[in-house]
Amino acid sequence: MSVSVDQVAEAMFQLVTETHGKKSLKAMDLTKAMIEKFGAAECDKELCKHAIRQLMDSGRCIYSYLGGSYITLPPDKA
Amino acid sequence: MSEERKKRETPLLDELESGPWPSFVKEIKKADTAMADDLLGVLERSYEEKIGHWKHGGLVGVMGYGGGVIGRYSDLPQDFPEVAEFHTIRVNQPAGWFYTSDALRTIAGIWERHGSGMTNMHGSTGDIVLLGCKTQELEPVFAELTAAGFDLGGSGSDMRTPSCCVGQARCEWACYDTMGACYDFTQTYQDELHRPAFPYKYKLKFSGCPNDCVASVARSDMSFIGVWRDEIKVDAEQVKAYAAGGKLDIQKDVCDRCPTGCMKWDGAALEIDNANCVKCMHCINAMPKALAPGDDRGAAILIGAKAPIVGGALLASVFVPFIKMEPPYEDIKELLSRIWDLWAEHGKNRERVGEFIQRVGLGNFLEQIGLDPVPEMITAPRANPYIFYQDTVEDEA
Numbered sequence: 376m377s378v379s380v381d382q383v384a385e386a387m388f389q390l391v392t393e394t395h396g397k398k399s400l401k402a403m404d405l406t407k408a409m410i411e412k413f414g415a416a417e418c419d420k421e422l423c424k425h426a427i428r429q430l431m432d433s434g435r436c437i438y439s440y441l442g443g444s445y446i447t448l449p450p451d452k453a
Numbered sequence: 454m455s456e457e458r459k460k461r462e463t464p465l466l467d468e469l470e471s472g473p474w475p476s477f478v479k480e481i482k483k484a485d486t487a488m489a490d491d492l493l494g495v496l497e498r499s500y501e502e503k504i505g506h507w508k509h510g511g512l513v514g515v516m517g518y519g520g521g522v523i524g525r526y527s528d529l530p531q532d533f534p535e536v537a538e539f540h541t542i543r544v545n546q547p548a549g550w551f552y553t554s555d556a557l558r559t560i561a562g563i564w565e566r567h568g569s570g571m572t573n574m575h576g577s578t579g580d581i582v583l584l585g586c587k588t589q590e591l592e593p594v595f596a597e598l599t600a601a602g603f604d605l606g607g608s609g610s611d612m613r614t615p616s617c618c619v620g621q622a623r624c625e626w627a628c629y630d631t632m633g634a635c636y637d638f639t640q641t642y643q644d645e646l647h648r649p650a651f652p653y654k655y656k657l658k659f660s661g662c663p664n665d666c667v668a669s670v671a672r673s674d675m676s677f678i679g680v681w682r683d684e685i686k687v688d689a690e691q692v693k694a695y696a697a698g699g700k701l702d703i704q705k706d707v708c709d710r711c712p713t714g715c716m717k718w719d720g721a722a723l724e725i726d727n728a729n730c731v732k733c734m735h736c737i738n739a740m741p742k743a744l745a746p747g748d749d750r751g752a753a754i755l756i757g758a759k760a761p762i763v764g765g766a767l768l769a770s771v772f773v774p775f776i777k778m779e780p781p782y783e784d785i786k787e788l789l790s791r792i793w794d795l796w797a798e799h800g801k802n803r804e805r806v807g808e809f810i811q812r813v814g815l816g817n818f819l820e821q822i823g824l825d826p827v828p829e830m831i832t833a834p835r836a837n838p839y840i841f842y843q844d845t846v847e848d849e850a
Contacts, residue, residue, distance in 0.1 A: 401610070402650035403797050420794070428648060431517045438519030440510040443802050444609035444649030450512060 378417040383409050383426035388435055391446060395453055399445040402427055458487050461494035465501065481571065488569040488585055491535035495527055513540055513588055515595040519649040521605025522591060538587045542568070543580035543606035544598060545639065545646075548632035549619040550575065559601045567594045578656070579616030579667070580606040610803075611649035615639050617659035618666040626737070627661030628679030628750035629778035635659045637780060651793070652800030652809075653763075662746065663734045669758070670769045674806045675789070676755045681747035682775050684727040685736070691743035692723045707739050751777040753829075754785070756792075757807025767807040774829040791822040 387405045394400060406423040427446065430436040439447045447453075469478045481489050495506050511524040523541040530537035544560070560581065564570055569585030576582035581603075586594060595605065606614035615638050618624065620631030638657055639646065645655075658669030661679040669676030695701045703723065708716040715729040716736060723743075725736075732753075737744045754776060755769035776784065792806065795818070800809045810818045819826055 401652075401802070402648070403652075406650075407798075424644065424648075424650070427650075428517075428644070431519070431648065434516060437512060438514055438609070438649060439512050440524065440609045442510070443653060444519050444611065447512070 463497040491533040495533045520608040539585045542583040545606040548635040612645040615657040620661040631659040677752045683747035683749040686745040759805045771829045
C-alpha cells in the first residue's frame with residue numbers, strides 16, 4: 376500500500392473537522408470514508424485502525440459518548 | 454468532619470438505614486467526605502422530586518482511550534457542587550477476581566487521594582468500579598493505576614472488559630481454563646477494548662461449566678460455557694451412598710428433574726442416556742460426590758445475549774456446540790474477527806450483535822461469516838424457520 380498511516384490520519388482529521396457540529400462520526404464511518412477516498416487496494420481497515428490510534432494518541436481527536444462512541448475534536452480545538 | 458462542610462438533611466434516605474438488611478446509605482455515610490454528603494443530598498432531592506438528577510456521557514476520558522471512564526454530571530451543580538462532576542472509572546479486574554491485600558490497599562489509596570473513596574466491587578460487567586471523580590483527577594488516577602500495574606476497562610461502543618468465573622483455580626467442575634482464556638482474549642484485543650470501533654458494546658464472558666457463575670448466557674454477546682462431549686462420570690458406590698443417606702430422593706430430586714428425561718434409577722443403579730444429555734448440570738449439582746463432567750472437555754460458544762437497555766432482553770443461543778479451549782484459540786479468534794467485521798460494517802448504531810442477527814436472519818449471518826448451521830442452533834424442532842437448505846443439499850438427499 377502506498378498510502379501511509381499519516382496520510383490516512385490527516386484525511387480523517389480533515390473529515391472530522393469539516394463535519395464537526397453537523398454530523399457525529401463513528402470509527403467505522405471514518406474507515407468507510409477512507410476506503411472510499413483512497414480505494415480498497417490502498418487503504419484497509421487495519422490501516423484505518425492505526426490512523427485512528429495516531430489521532431487519539433496525539434490528542435488531535437478524542438472520543439465522545441452520546442449514546443454510542445464517536446470521534447470528535449477536543450473541546451479547546453473545536 | 455470539617456466545619457465548612459454543609460450538613461445535608463436526608464430524612465427519606467435515613468429510612469433506608471432502618472431494618473436488618475445492608476444499607477447503601479449507611480455505607481456512603483461512612484465515607485465521611487464532602488463528596489459523600491453531596492451524593493446523598495442529590496439522591497435525597499431525587500427521592501423528593503421523583504426524578505433523576507444525573508447526566509451521562511460527554512467528552513470525558515483519558516488521553517488515547519475511548520473507554521474506561523463514564524461521564525457523570527449533576528444537573529444541580531450549584532446546589533451540590535461536590536458532585537457536579539462525579540465520573541465513574543472502570544478498572545480491568547484480574548481474571549477470576551483474585552487480589553493480594555496489597556493490591557487492594559493500592560487501589561484504595563489511589564482512590565482516596567483522587568476520587569470519592571467509594572467503590573463498587575464489582576460492577577455487573579466485572580470491572581472494579583471507582584465511583585465519583587472530578588474531571589481534573591482522571592489523568593492522575595490513570596497514571597497511578599497504570600504505574601501499579603492496572604489498566605482501565607471498557608465502556609461505550611467497544612469490547613467490554615472480558616470476565617470469567619474462578620474456573621480451575623477453585624472449582625472442580627471447570628471444563629477449561631477460564632482465567633487463562635479470559636486473560637488471553639483481554640491481551641489480544643487491547644485495541645478493541647480501549648478504542649471503540651463497534652456499533653455498540655460487545656461482551657465476552659467465560660464460564661467453566663453450565664452452572665455459568667458469570668451469568669454469561671444472559672449478559673454476554675459471546676459466552677464460552679465449559680461442557681464435555683463424552684459421558685458423565687459415575688461413581689456407582691457414591692450413588693448408592695446418596696440413596697442410603699436418605700437426604701436425597703434420586704428418582705424425585707434427580708431423574709424427574711432432568712430436562713430431557715435421560716436418567717433412570719431402579720433403586721440400585723443409575724443409568725444415563727448420555728446422547729440425550731443437554732449438560733444442564735442439575736444431576737451433578739445434586740450428587741457432586743457421585744457424578745462429574747466427562748473427561749473430553751471444552752466449551753460451547755453461545756451468541757447474542759443482552760440486558761434490556763435499548764431493546765428487550767435476549768438470552769444467548771448456541772453457536773458452536775463444542776470446541777476445545779486451547780491456547781492460542783486461533784479458530785475462535787478467526788470466528789470472532791469475521792463476526793466483528795460483519796457487524797461493525799452493517800450494524801446500526803446501538804444495535805447489539807444478537808439484535809443484528811435477528812434483523813438480518815441467522816441464515817444470512819451464518820452465510821456471511823462462513824459458518825455452517827448445525828441442529829444445536831435450533832431451540833426446538835420447526836422453531837427456527839430461518840435456516841434454509843440449499844437446493845444442492847436437497848438434491849443429494
